[in-house]
Amino acid sequence: MxxxxxxxxxxxxxxxxxxxxxxxxxxxxxxxxxxxxxxxxxxxxxxxxxxxxxxxxxxxxxxxxxxxxxxxLAPLPVPNSIRDFANFELHCLQALETSMRMRASTQPDPEAAYQAYKASGAYALPAIWYERPFYFKGNRMTCSGHGGTIQWPRFSRTLDYEVEFAAIIGRKGVDITVDRARDHIFGYTIYNDFSARDEQVRDQQFRMGPSKGKDFDTGNAMGPWIVTRDEVPDPYALTMQCRINGQTQGVGRSGDMQHRFEACIAFLSRDETLFPGDVLGSGTMGNGCGFETGRYLEPGDVVEIEIDGIGTLRNVIGERR
Incomplete structure (x- = not known):
C-alpha cells in the first residue's frame, strides 16, 4: 500500500x-x-x-x-535518523572527475594541473569502496514533502539535486544478517538530497563532511509515498529518472547499486541497533545530479524524480536570497 x-x-x-x-x-x-x-x-x-x-x-x-x-509533507516528517550512502559507481566516478576538473580550473595552467591530479591517483575511486558501503548522516529535522518549495540557502550560489530512493527501517535490530535484512525494511520512498555544491566543495577540502553543503532547511525532500515492501517485490529492478521543467536529465536503474540495502543494513547494524523510522538513502544514481551533467538548478525550476512503482516526487526551487 x-x-x-x-x-x-x-x-x-x-x-x-x-x-x-x-x-x-x-x-x-x-x-x-x-x-x-x-x-x-x-x-x-x-x-x-x-x-x-x-x-x-x-x-x-x-x-x-x-x-x-x-x-x-515528508511521509515520515521527522525520521528517526537519515543515513545517505554512495552506492552508484557511475555517479562516484563522474563526481570525482568533475571535482578534479573544478580544482584544476583554478590553477594557472588548468590542463597541466588536471593531468597532474589524474596521474596522482588522488581522484581515483578507492578499492575499498567496492568492499564496504560508505555513508554520511543527514539532518533529520530538515525534511520537505512532495510539492514543497526548496529554500535557496543564503550561503550558496550553486544548488543541485540528487536522484535517490530510500528504504525505511520498520523493525528494530542489531547484528542483522544480509539474508534477514529485508524483513527489517518497512517500505521505500523517493529521496532528493538537495546540495549546495559550492559549499560542499569547501566542506571536503578538510576531507570531512559533507556538512553545510547538505545541511540547510528544506534540503531533504522525500515522498510523496512510503510504499510498503510487499508492493515492491524487486527493489533492484526499478527505473529511476529526473526531469527539470519537463526535460529529462538522467535515467538509471536501482539495480546498479554496488551495495544493496540488505548489505547496508548488515553493515550498519554491526554492534549498532537500527530503529523503526531510520531512513537509508541509496546514494545518487549515475547522471542523477547537475554535478555530473552540468545542469545546475535555477530559481523557479520544477524538479521531478520518478521511480517505477514508487511514484513521482516534485519540488519547486525558491528564489536566491
Whole structure:
C-alpha cells in the first residue's frame, strides 16, 4: 500500500491511497492509537498494516480526501535518523572527475594541473569502496514533502539535486544478517538530497563532511509515498529518472547499486541497533545530479524524480536570497 503524511485544514494527517487515487484519513477512519502518525504505523507494522488494509477494502466513501485539497509533507516528517550512502559507481566516478576538473580550473595552467591530479591517483575511486558501503548522516529535522518549495540557502550560489530512493527501517535490530535484512525494511520512498555544491566543495577540502553543503532547511525532500515492501517485490529492478521543467536529465536503474540495502543494513547494524523510522538513502544514481551533467538548478525550476512503482516526487526551487 501507499502511505503519506499530509496537512489538511491546518492539521497533520496520515493517509493511505485508495484504488481510485483518493486519500483515506486513517485516524478518522479508526481510533486505534497506532494509526495516529507514520512513526506509530511503522513501529506497529504487524498490527497497523492489516488494519489499514481492512479499512481500504471496506471503505464506502467515508473519510476520503482529494490529493488536490491537501499539502503533502515528508511521509515520515521527522525520521528517526537519515543515513545517505554512495552506492552508484557511475555517479562516484563522474563526481570525482568533475571535482578534479573544478580544482584544476583554478590553477594557472588548468590542463597541466588536471593531468597532474589524474596521474596522482588522488581522484581515483578507492578499492575499498567496492568492499564496504560508505555513508554520511543527514539532518533529520530538515525534511520537505512532495510539492514543497526548496529554500535557496543564503550561503550558496550553486544548488543541485540528487536522484535517490530510500528504504525505511520498520523493525528494530542489531547484528542483522544480509539474508534477514529485508524483513527489517518497512517500505521505500523517493529521496532528493538537495546540495549546495559550492559549499560542499569547501566542506571536503578538510576531507570531512559533507556538512553545510547538505545541511540547510528544506534540503531533504522525500515522498510523496512510503510504499510498503510487499508492493515492491524487486527493489533492484526499478527505473529511476529526473526531469527539470519537463526535460529529462538522467535515467538509471536501482539495480546498479554496488551495495544493496540488505548489505547496508548488515553493515550498519554491526554492534549498532537500527530503529523503526531510520531512513537509508541509496546514494545518487549515475547522471542523477547537475554535478555530473552540468545542469545546475535555477530559481523557479520544477524538479521531478520518478521511480517505477514508487511514484513521482516534485519540488519547486525558491528564489536566491
Amino acid at each position: 501507499k502511505l503519506a503524511t499530509i496537512e489538511h485544514q491546518g492539521r497533520m494527517r496520515t493517509v493511505a491511497q485508495t484504488a481510485d487515487g483518493l486519500l483515506l484519513d486513517l485516524a478518522a477512519a479508526d481510533a486505534a492509537p497506532f494509526l495516529t502518525g507514520m512513526q506509530a504505523i511503522i513501529e506497529a507494522e504487524e498490527r497497523s498494516l492489516p488494519v489499514i488494509s481492512g479499512l481500504l477494502a471496506r471503505n464506502r466513501g467515508d473519510h476520503l480526501l482529494s490529493p488536490d485539497d491537501v499539502r503533502f
